[in-house]
Amino acid sequence: MNYSSSGSxxxxxxxxxxxxxxxxxRRIDRLERLIRVSSIRENQNLLLNFLSLAKAPYHVVFQSVLRAWIVLYRLGRVDxxxxxxxxxLSNCSAQSISEVYRGVKQLRKKASRTVVSRKLKLLEASGxxxxKGSSKRPRYILKECITVETK
Incomplete structure (x- = not known):
């Protein structure tokens, strides 16, 4: 038996x-820096809810959270x-208004489909x-996700 190869x-x-x-x-360090820099500390409960909803490997969840924080940091203060x-939307899958509404409701424990629809249209107008769907059946995705796909 050759033990040296198995040791190698x-x-x-x-x-x-x-x-x-x-x-x-390094990624966790980057997340910690973003937390310190941004005003997202106020929304720790939202973050904890998001992490508890995520049914993916931790590195995928961290990528989603990081992506969301980058977008939120660029936007500045939002409601x-x-x-x-x-x-x-930070999981980079195109979602219908109903899917986004259900996700928001899970995160916030309350939501209005009308408000979610209006906010999505505003976010689309601001880029x-x-x-990625049609005007009758929209499917929304973060622009950040499309930018990452094409790189």
């Missing part, structure tokens, strides 16, 4: 794990409904979200 495989695996942990640590919409 183990050290390679450990190196890969350490590299991954290092990348995750709680708009902020919730950004969080809901924050893009309609």
């Amino acid at each position: 495989d183990a050290s390679t695996s450990i190196e890969k794990i350490l590299e991954t942990l290092d990348r995750l640590t 709680p409904v708009t902020e919730s919409i950004i969080y809901v 924050v979200v893009v309609n």
